[in-house]
Amino acid sequence: MVGKIFGKVEQKVGIEMKTVAVLAVLFVVSNVYAQDWRDTxxxxxxxxxxxxxxxxxxxxxxxxxxxxxxxxxSDEMGQSAYKAKRYNVAEKIYQQNQGNKASSKAQADNYHNLGNARMRQEDYEGAVEAYKDALRRNPKDEKTRYNLSEAKRKIKKKEEEEKKQNQNQQKQNGNNGNQSQNQNGNNQQQQQGNNSQGNNGQKKNQQGNKGQGQQSQGNQRQRKGQGGGKSGERRDGKGQLSNKTADRMLDDLMKREAETQRRMAGYGSGSSKSKSGKDW
Incomplete structure (x- = not known):
């Protein structure tokens, strides 16, 4: 009976010892875990x-x-990211942890830092909104008020630069258009000049051809005139009789002439006789 009781007590003590050991381990682990993030x-x-x-x-x-x-x-994380010039990371940290800020002052500071991160990224419109949110929670913050006016000034300057850039671009486009028109005009004038020269050259060629044609016609007329004389000579040549015919005609003429001479001679002889037979 005593042994059973002793066994139960021993068992109970063992359970308690195990529980104490587990708690001790958990305590040590928790302390180590807590010390770990603190060390970090x-x-x-x-x-x-x-x-x-x-x-x-x-x-x-x-x-x-x-x-x-x-x-x-979050504040220390955001400041580290901002100092490291990782402004997009800082902006994200401030945005995500805005809900963790309980007081109006803490919320105003967080919005102020958010505006600064946006200013560094040249998001001036976003910076203006952040600074306005900060001033709604802390209207007396002069730094935030100054940063707000600076962000507005940046926006105005950016708009003026964009306007000037657009004007320069339009002016450049106008100049390019004028140059293009001038170039087209010059090309047209050059083309017209070339056409005029071509037409003048064509007219000169036509006049030259016409002159050459007239000269050619004159030469042809001259050749015709010369050819006509030669042709007349040939016609005269053709008009001459053949040698045989000419000989016959010449013989006939000679015979006729001889006959005429004989007749004339006979006529003279008869007259003498008549004179001599006359009684003086």
Missing amino acids: LELARTAYKSKDYDKALGFYEKAQSAAPDGVDL
Whole structure:
């Protein structure tokens, strides 16, 4: 009976010892875990003081993920990203953690930092909205008010530059159009000049051809005239009788002449006889 009771007590003591051991382990683990994010946070702050902002941002992000609920490191994370010139990361951090800010002052500071991150990215319209939200929560913040006026000035300057750029572009387009028109006009004038020269050359060629034609006609007339004389000579030649015919005619003429001479001679002889037979 005593043994049974002792066994139960021993069993109960063992269970309690195990429970204590488990709790001790959990306590140690929790302390180590808690010490781990705190150590990481310390490393982040050390890197930030050394101006190694990229490294500090990495440690802050690690510490924030390991920190218990209620621990907000967004301000330090945002400042590290801003100092590292990772303005888009800083903007995202401020936007995501706006809901974690309980007081109006904390919300105003967060919006102020958000506006600064947007200003660095030349998002002046977004910066104006952030600064206005900050002033709604803290109207007396002169830094935010100054930054708001600076953002508005940047917007006006940007609009003036864009307007000037558009005017220059339009002027450039106008100049290009004028140059194109002038070029087209010059090309047309050159083409007209070429056509005029071509027409003049064509007229000259026609006049030359006409002169040559007239000269050719004159030469032809001259050749015809010369050819006509030759042709007349040929016609005269053709008009001459053949040698045989000419000989016959010449013989006939000679015979006729001889006959005429004989007749004349006979006529003279008879007259003498008549004179001599006359009685004086």
